[in-house]
């Protein structure tokens with residue numbers, strides 16, 4: 001493949017950063033907004049738990065929400081209305097408290113006990129005017145943890161919510177749900193418990209198609225690539241299995257090849273190549289959906305749907 005020019009790289013970067021606010025994504029954003037805005041006039045802050053497999057778009061939700069509520073530099077302080085932290089590995093309360101202090105711009109965060117750090121954190125949350133806390137990758141705190149440890153972490157979360165009066169949005173893999181379930185008092189505080197599922201071919205097909213159409217419109221090519229058409233849509237679905245992360249990788253790689261070929265749009269052979277280069281290693285079988293007949297695509301979809309259930313609709 002030819003080395004890309006500056007202009008080609010600029011086109012490609014627009015593929016990597018394209019964003020689509022599709023209905024299920026937007027409805028999660030609206031519920032986050034409820035936690036943020038309405039916690040001020042409820043007795044207890046309204047918190048939220050969002051679980052989903054890797055690549056469904058959890059971190060993107062945080063980024064989108066945080067972008068709408070940026071930090072502000074005031075004369076005496078940095079005001080941080082929306083605070084974002086990712087749970088570090090290895091995970092424990094001391095480490096998490098340090099990470100959260102760091103996110104608020106504190107220095108010397110690695111000193112002191114868990115209790116000392118927590119006290120400092122509570123003070124800083126108030127001082128920075130934090131109104132909403134995102135904790136991403138929360139599963140790190142509960143994975144491989146004993147019931148006692150999970151209990152300790154969930155008590156810590158409860159204390160943080162109580163002492164600061166600030167709602168928390170926890171995001172993580174489905175294993176993170178045990179944190180809320182295993183504490184008698186957390187389920188009430190986590191009013192919204194949502195499972196963020198990949199697109200489902202039966203239930204979300206129209207939403208998937210519209211999302212793909214919008215991505216197609218945003219592509220930096222002369223002509224539309226008809227990604228949402230009857231020939232490509234099921235193949236793209238099979239390639240990414242409904243997950244945005246895989247979809248992004250597929251389109252980015254296909255766009256790179258199309259740009260390099262000076263093509264007016266992405267063609268099926270660009271998608272096929274991209275699949276072999278970046279997705280096949282994670283795929284459940286070696287077949288490339290872009291090289292298969294319509295009949296084989298249909299039967300693959302049927303097989304896939306027979307093994308996938310839609311657990312909770314967002």
Ligand SMILES: Nc1ncnc2c1ncn2[C@@H]1O[C@H](COP(=O)(O)OP(=O)(O)O)[C@@H](O)[C@H]1O
Pocket residue numbers: 018019020021022025052053054055056057058059060061244245246248
């Ligand atoms: N609504 C969206 N629009 C465009 N790209 C998205 C969207 N949601 C997710 N992505 C892309 O999919 C990839 C995986 O998303 P991410 O939020 O990191 O998933 P998770 O945190 O659930 O593992 C990222 O590269 C992200 O840019």
Ligand SMILES: [Mg+2]
Pocket residue numbers: 058059060136
């Ligand atoms: Mg993530």
